[in-house]
Amino acid sequence: MKENIIGIQQVGVGIPDVQKAWQFYRHYFGMDVPIFQESAEAKLMTPYTGGSVHARSAVLAINLLGGSGLEIWQYTSRKTEPATFDLQLGDLGIYITRIKSPNVQAVYDYYKTQKIKVIGDIKTDPNNNPYILVSDPWGSLFQIVEANDWFRTKEKKLTGGVCGAQVGVSNMDKSLKFYTELLGFNKVVYDKTDVFNDLTELSGGKGKCRRVLLERNVENTGAFSKLLGKGQIELIQVLDRAPKKIFENRFWGDLGFIHLCFDVRNMKELELNFAKHGYPFTVDSSASFDMGEAAGHFSYIEDPDGTLVEFVETYRIPILKKIGWYLDVAKRDRMKTLPDWMLATLRFTRVRD
Numbered sequence: 212m213k214e215n216i217i218g219i220q221q222v223g224v225g226i227p228d229v230q231k232a233w234q235f236y237r238h239y240f241g242m243d244v245p246i247f248q249e250s251a252e253a254k255l256m257t258p259y260t261g262g263s264v265h266a267r268s269a270v271l272a273i274n275l276l277g278g279s280g281l282e283i284w285q286y287t288s289r290k291t292e293p294a295t296f297d298l299q300l301g302d303l304g305i306y307i308t309r310i311k312s313p314n315v316q317a318v319y320d321y322y323k324t325q326k327i328k329v330i331g332d333i334k335t336d337p338n339n340n341p342y343i344l345v346s347d348p349w350g351s352l353f354q355i356v357e358a359n360d361w362f363r364t365k366e367k368k369l370t371g372g373v374c375g376a377q378v379g380v381s382n383m384d385k386s387l388k389f390y391t392e393l394l395g396f397n398k399v400v401y402d403k404t405d406v407f408n409d410l411t412e413l414s415g416g417k418g419k420c421r422r423v424l425l426e427r428n429v430e431n432t433g434a435f436s437k438l439l440g441k442g443q444i445e446l447i448q449v450l451d452r453a454p455k456k457i458f459e460n461r462f463w464g465d466l467g468f469i470h471l472c473f474d475v476r477n478m479k480e481l482e483l484n485f486a487k488h489g490y491p492f493t494v495d496s497s498a499s500f501d502m503g504e505a506a507g508h509f510s511y512i513e514d515p516d517g518t519l520v521e522f523v524e525t526y527r528i529p530i531l532k533k534i535g536w537y538l539d540v541a542k543r544d545r546m547k548t549l550p551d552w553m554l555a556t557l558r559f560t561r562v563r564d
Contacts, residue, residue, distance in 0.1 A: 278372025299415025
């Protein structure tokens, strides 16, 4: 099953203004290449939108320096609702999204001159790796971490794209089984329990917790593996309080990180295997979905705490829509990486400010 999961494709973030948010993410995270831009009704997501169909506008954007994407998501049929309580470290769901950078110090120096909220100084994780924490204007947290796996080094940017997430869990051992055995993030980078100095500036960060950083122990394969690069997932279990669900009494698509999405192949095989292990698809687009420019097959499952995990098997993405130039992935060997020049043509859709 894990062999069919290629890597982290994107993290979804719910915000109240998709265009304003995308401008912010372009400027500060270099997410300037759209894979799709579309407004429509989210007809299949009713299990997570109160049983009613709601309209939305969304952009999936990437950074060609390398990394996964951000799916920027806004309700257009209702108001985007924030949490009614103060979110804390270890609450159940995606609390922080990780963005990779060639040089954390350079990012820190630049951000300190800009209108972006930097939380404290440069920090180090339990393996002594540097990172910084920042907040977007809507309160979603991002961790800028150092990395060395890049796709297109001609991109002169201080950051690449998404490279993972921090997820709050209630039972570490149960969640580890899900993320390591089923999703294939089976290399433990660290597994430590303590009160951590680098977390104390976060709400709820002064308590004792167990944190486990996971990555894959094999190189990614598949059409987009060079672009997506490596990914990491940090699981956090707080030990001195009962965590709340980040999306308690709210809809998918409301304010915050709404899902962790993986690029996959052989969706039907995945469906059978996850169901066998007690994680059935809760949403399934069946044969295909069409996002205006991009097309494929998507589905959702829930992790042991109900955090939404999306799978996308991509069939087609646009290169130059005006002249009908699309990259048709469905006709290619799903195990084979696309040539660099072909992936680099995505730059023709870049949005410049």
